[in-house]
Amino acid sequence: MRGRAAEWLLPLSVLVLFLAAWEYAAAQYWLRPIQFPPPSRLASSFVDLATRGFPQGITLWSHAGTTIGRILLGHALAVALAVPIGIVIGSYPLVERMTSTIVTFCRSVATLSLLPLAIVWFGTGETAKIFLIGYGCFWVMLPATIAAVKLVDPVLIRAARTMDATPGIIFRQVVLPASLPRLLSGARVALGVGFMVIVGAEMIGTIHGLGSLIMEARTFYRTDITMVGMFCIGGFGLLVMFVLARLEAWLVPWQARQEAQQK
Amino acid sequence: MRAAYPLERYAGFIGVAIFLGLWELAARFGWRNPAIMPAPSETIITTLTVVPLWTLAEHVVVSLWRVLAGFALGASAGIVLGIAAGWYRPVALICRPFIEILRPIPPLAWIPIAIVWFGLGEPSKIFVIFLGTFFPVFTSAARGMASIQPAILRAARTMDVDGVKLLAKVAIPAAMPDIATGLRIGFGLGFGVLVAAELIAAERGMGHMVMEARQLGHFGVSVFGVFLIGMINLLADRQLASAIQLTVGRWHRF
Numbered sequence: 001m002r003g004r005a006a007e008w009l010l011p012l013s014v015l016v017l018f019l020a021a022w023e024y025a026a027a028q029y030w031l032r033p034i035q036f037p038p039p040s041r042l043a044s045s046f047v048d049l050a051t052r053g054f055p056q057g058i059t060l061w062s063h064a065g066t067t068i069g070r071i072l073l074g075h076a077l078a079v080a081l082a083v084p085i086g087i088v089i090g091s092y093p094l095v096e097r098m099t100s101t102i103v104t105f106c107r108s109v110a111t112l113s114l115l116p117l118a119i120v121w122f123g124t125g126e127t128a129k130i131f132l133i134g135y136g137c138f139w140v141m142l143p144a145t146i147a148a149v150k151l152v153d154p155v156l157i158r159a160a161r162t163m164d165a166t167p168g169i170i171f172r173q174v175v176l177p178a179s180l181p182r183l184l185s186g187a188r189v190a191l192g193v194g195f196m197v198i199v200g201a202e203m204i205g206t207i208h209g210l211g212s213l214i215m216e217a218r219t220f221y222r223t224d225i226t227m228v229g230m231f232c233i234g235g236f237g238l239l240v241m242f243v244l245a246r247l248e249a250w251l252v253p254w255q256a257r258q259e260a261q262q263k
Numbered sequence: 264m265r266a267a268y269p270l271e272r273y274a275g276f277i278g279v280a281i282f283l284g285l286w287e288l289a290a291r292f293g294w295r296n297p298a299i300m301p302a303p304s305e306t307i308i309t310t311l312t313v314v315p316l317w318t319l320a321e322h323v324v325v326s327l328w329r330v331l332a333g334f335a336l337g338a339s340a341g342i343v344l345g346i347a348a349g350w351y352r353p354v355a356l357i358c359r360p361f362i363e364i365l366r367p368i369p370p371l372a373w374i375p376i377a378i379v380w381f382g383l384g385e386p387s388k389i390f391v392i393f394l395g396t397f398f399p400v401f402t403s404a405a406r407g408m409a410s411i412q413p414a415i416l417r418a419a420r421t422m423d424v425d426g427v428k429l430l431a432k433v434a435i436p437a438a439m440p441d442i443a444t445g446l447r448i449g450f451g452l453g454f455g456v457l458v459a460a461e462l463i464a465a466e467r468g469m470g471h472m473v474m475e476a477r478q479l480g481h482f483g484v485s486v487f488g489v490f491l492i493g494m495i496n497l498l499a500d501r502q503l504a505s506a507i508q509l510t511v512g513r514w515h516r517f
Contacts, residue, residue, distance in 0.1 A: 113488065
């Protein structure tokens with residue numbers, strides 16, 4: 001019992017001590033408030049941001065809603081496109097070999113380097129941002145789908161064949177359920193990439209969204225808002241990931257059972 | 264072993280050739296408007312005529328220097344702290360809260376605060392790349408240390424290997440495969456972050472080149488720059504992978 005308490009108390013006290021030292025150092029003007037606004041300031045800025053908003057009265061919730069909406073839309077489009085293409089590529093080894101170089105290459109193109117191209121193609125509006133998120137998610141989802149289809153246990157397919165199952169039935173009742181866990185974990189990784197990309201994409205040409213919030217706040221010398229915004233991005237990211245993990249557990253209960261059996 | 268058909272052996276090349284050929288044809292006969300999507304050949308010609316080779320090389324070298332500096336710092340900090348946190352319980356208890364709070368923040372979200380802390384120069388970019396590398400390396404190093412088979416450590420202890428020697432000769436090599444995976448993830452992230460940081464605030468580097476070319480109306484240069492970024496990232500990742508294969512590959516199969 002003592003061990004458990006220490007496990008909580010030590011990290012907590014270190015954290016509290018750190019915040020107190022930061023607060024004290026800021027109060028003594030050892031730290032410039034423009035660079036390191038004290039924790040008390042951050043807390044009041046958070047309340048301010050949540051109730052009155054920044055810039056032009058856009059509240060934190062509205063920023064977060066915009067950002068998460070963009071991510072989900074781009075992610076959904078990317079998944080909707082990547083899954084069918086990935087299933088086709090993964091089902092034919094020759095196609096897979098022919099495309100593997102292209103897929104590897106497109107994956108290693110840093111998504112945000114496409115920002116200037118996206119601006120030329122779609123302007124600075126919403127479409128460009130959704131395109132960037134979609135690009136980032138797509139090239140994560142596509143290899144995940146290809147791998148998921150390729151890694152379906154051939155014994156399952158052969159077993160279905162011995163039962164005279166048609167290719168359509170094999171696909172719907174064997175390949176799809178067997179690859180679903182990998183597809184879903186791919187979708188989760190892709191969502192993480194979406195969160196990475198959005199912050200950069202929002203730093204240009206918009207005042208809506210968490211990424212623009214922290215950039216705008218910097219230009220107005222409101223470092224406190226920048227910091228609060230950063231932590232909020234992290235917090236919302238965790239929240240969305242958590243929801244997705246729960247969704248995954250609910251959609252593919254057989255995967256959790258399998259993992260439990262293996263342990 | 265069955266000899267591969269030529270089609271199978273060169274499938275990758277053929278795929279790329281088909282892709283580039285279709286693109287070239289589409290750009291020449293389909294869109295016609297090079298401002299929307301120039302053909303690959305035009306892209307290269309524009310770049311060579313507009314950007315002097317020396318400037319191009321400078322952009323690449325500046326970017327590579329930044330990413331290597333940030334990666335070296337982030338990787339060494341991540342490895343040292345990760346191993347320490349995986350080996351010494353108090354270090355883990357003290358580090359964990361800070362790292363768990365900061366880890367969910369995407370590296371790009373640090374750009375504004377990095378500019379406030381370090382100004383617009385090199386340190387702010389290197390700092391952001393450092394963060395992009397640090398978190399994955401730390402996490403995988405800590406996980407690698409935690410998942411060492413206890414039997415290995417016990418076996419070493421029976422042979423009177425203990426303390427620092429146990430850490431250096433047994434535990435760290437056993438955790439190396441995980442650390443190596445973290446290094447590759449960290450490098451990829453660091454590279455992506457580099458480009459973004461250069462887009463937003465830089466006067467040199469590949470990301471800046473892509474952005475500047477768009478503003479000057481040399482769209483072909485932007486497209487070329489995107490390909491260059493992908494190429495260099497790919498080559499660097501291959502280089503890192505083979506370096507890992509040569510060292511860690513001696514005692515671990517990836």
